[in-house]
Amino acid sequence: MREPLSKMIKTIPPSGIRKFFDIVSEMEDAISLGVGEPDFDTPWHIREEGIYSLERGRTFYTSNAGLKELKEEICRYLKRSQGISYPAEDILVTVGGSEAIDIALRAMLDPGDEVLIPQPSYVSYEPCTLLANGKPVIIQLKEENDFRLTKQEVLDAVTEKTKILVLPFPNNPTGAIMEKKDLEEIAEVVIEKDLFVISDEIYSELTYSGKHVSIASLPGMQERTVLINGFSKAYAMTGWRLGYAAAPRAIIEQMIKIHQFAIMCAPTTSQYAALEALRKGDDDVKRMKESYDKRRRFLLNELKRIGFDCFTPYGAFYAFPSIKKFNMTSDEFAERLLKEQKVAVVPGTAFGACGEGFLRISYAYSIDDLRVALGRIEEFIKSL
Amino acid sequence: MREKILDMLYGNSKISADDMAVMLGCSKQEIEDEIAAMEKEGIICGYTTMINWDKTESERVSAFIEVKVAPQRGLGFDKIAERIYKFDEVESVSLMSGGFDLGVTIEGRTIKEVAIFVHEKLAPLESVISTSTHFVLKKYKEHGVTLVSGPKKAERMMITP
Numbered sequence: 001m002r003e004p005l006s007k008m009i010k011t012i013p014p015s016g017i018r019k020f021f022d023i024v025s026e027m028e029d030a031i032s033l034g035v036g037e038p039d040f041d042t043p044w045h046i047r048e049e050g051i052y053s054l055e056r057g058r059t060f061y062t063s064n065a066g067l068k069e070l071k072e073e074i075c076r077y078l079k080r081s082q083g084i085s086y087p088a089e090d091i092l093v094t095v096g097g098s099e100a101i102d103i104a105l106r107a108m109l110d111p112g113d114e115v116l117i118p119q120p121s122y123v124s125y126e127p128c129t130l131l132a133n134g135k136p137v138i139i140q141l142k143e144e145n146d147f148r149l150t151k152q153e154v155l156d157a158v159t160e161k162t163k164i165l166v167l168p169f170p171n172n173p174t175g176a177i178m179e180k181k182d183l184e185e186i187a188e189v190v191i192e193k194d195l196f197v198i199s200d201e202i203y204s205e206l207t208y209s210g211k212h213v214s215i216a217s218l219p220g221m222q223e224r225t226v227l228i229n230g231f232s233k234a235y236a237m238t239g240w241r242l243g244y245a246a247a248p249r250a251i252i253e254q255m256i257k258i259h260q261f262a263i264m265c266a267p268t269t270s271q272y273a274a275l276e277a278l279r280k281g282d283d284d285v286k287r288m289k290e291s292y293d294k295r296r297r298f299l300l301n302e303l304k305r306i307g308f309d310c311f312t313p314y315g316a317f318y319a320f321p322s323i324k325k326f327n328m329t330s331d332e333f334a335e336r337l338l339k340e341q342k343v344a345v346v347p348g349t350a351f352g353a354c355g356e357g358f359l360r361i362s363y364a365y366s367i368d369d370l371r372v373a374l375g376r377i378e379e380f381i382k383s384l
Numbered sequence: 385m386r387e388k389i390l391d392m393l394y395g396n397s398k399i400s401a402d403d404m405a406v407m408l409g410c411s412k413q414e415i416e417d418e419i420a421a422m423e424k425e426g427i428i429c430g431y432t433t434m435i436n437w438d439k440t441e442s443e444r445v446s447a448f449i450e451v452k453v454a455p456q457r458g459l460g461f462d463k464i465a466e467r468i469y470k471f472d473e474v475e476s477v478s479l480m481s482g483g484f485d486l487g488v489t490i491e492g493r494t495i496k497e498v499a500i501f502v503h504e505k506l507a508p509l510e511s512v513i514s515t516s517t518h519f520v521l522k523k524y525k526e527h528g529v530t531l532v533s534g535p536k537k538a539e540r541m542m543i544t545p
Contacts, residue, residue, distance in 0.1 A: 295407075
């Protein structure tokens with residue numbers, strides 16, 4: 001029989017998280033700090049609106065780009081939170097932010113085009129670039145820069161073939177953010193080198209020092225940016241699979257083309273629930289954010305007390321402590337911690353080779369859960 | 385700061401000043417001073433424990449009583465409210481808008497005990513015009529906490545990107 005698989009797909013390694021997931025799922029009483037989603041339930045009034053839409057029989061496709069009211073509400077949200085004006089026609093409602101990442105790359109890349117991907121970062125940018133026939137060029141973010149992207153790092157990586165810069169902030173797994181002054185420097189290079197930006201802002205609402213700034217809000221950048229956001233993290237709606245992209249019309253139109261052939265439209269129930277989230281969910285976001293912020297301080301304080309070096313994260317819900325002083329690789333550390341104390345954390349290498357020497361610890365857990373897990377981690381450190 | 389401290393205590397009255405200081409990003413001394421001040425000012429009136437009595441052996445009934453009263457000149461409802469809230473059986477007393485004046489909640493060991501209290505103590509009070517007693521059959525949620533469901537099972541996968 002002939003080879004059923006494409007050469008391309010065989011070159012793409014499975015997600016580094018997968019391997020670890022398999023080990024953890026075999027352990028019965030392990031406790032985990034390895035989850036990348038909120039621990040809150042979706043606020044009831046949002047769930048209730050989803051249920052009501054089903055009761056009313058709203059069980060049909062919506063238009064490809066999404067419900068008009070939802071797109072308009074997204075525009076209002078982007079205006080009030082980021083000060084950026086988009087017409088509803090520049091919005092595409094997607095199946096999570098992850099679909100938006102994939103189809104943005106597919107809509108924009110020709111074979112051989114280079115995509116700058118800062119790492120450590122979310123696991124999908126590199127494989128999606130490869131699947132879109134692009135060439136990933138990794139920028140290794142540095143702890144001494146608080147894992148922010150610097151202008152010089154972009155300049156060092158850019159070539160004539162560079163077309164897209166992926167901007168993953170607030171960052172999973174490091175918790176790093178980019179402030180306005182940092183973004184202004186990046187925007188300069190982007191404009192000078194005639195690049196486009198895919199700005200993955202899925203954690204935008206979970207910023208604990210001041211307000212999140214989108215690079216699309218800077219002068220001359222809206223026309224060069226595909227802004228990606230969604231409902232998963234801010235409203236604790238991961239399972240609803242709903243995100244969106246806001247981008248210049250020419251790009252959005254082609255993204256809609258891919259979306260309509262591959263997906264048709266985002267889930268209708270989720271779209272009605274999201275409408276409620278945007279209209280009446282601000283207080284929920286605030287409540288959950290305040291709770292994460294308390295846990296963030298608690299976790300950081302405990303990690304330092306136990307003896308970890310950890311830079312202060314100001315976004316998302318992760319801490320990214322260094323384990324270099326323990327003379328183990330991230331994989332070794334995570335595996336031993338799991339086997340000896342039954343605590344699961346994710347090795348930094350799951351998010352790029354430069355995550356070596358770090359762990360991702362999620363604080364999307366109650367204080368009580370964190371306390372128990374940290375107690376075990378402390379035992380582990382003492383035993384070394 | 386006070387509101388943040390109160391929010392945390394409202395959710396968990398056992399939380400330590402150390403933990404609060406870490407979580408709110410301030411010093412332990414600051415927290416202790418604020419709490420002491422609020423206790424003194426009567427903002428914090430006590431620290432209590434939420435108990436689901438239905439799960440214990442202890443027999444208890446609670447009732448909500450609508451009370452209509454004739455307010456007294458110069459004293460309004462305060463005097464009669466005081467006469468009611470001084471009874472030990474009375475859990476809470478509130479002045480209400482709408483169809484009746486005072487909302488009174490009573491805790492007793494038996495229905496009979498509550499009934500005796502109402503017709504021997506409450507109803508005969510001079511300014512009380514009428515009472516209407518509603519017994520609680522089942523408590524679903526109290527103090528923002530759902531009582532009827534068991535501990536929540538972790539639904540999330542152990543490791544996700």
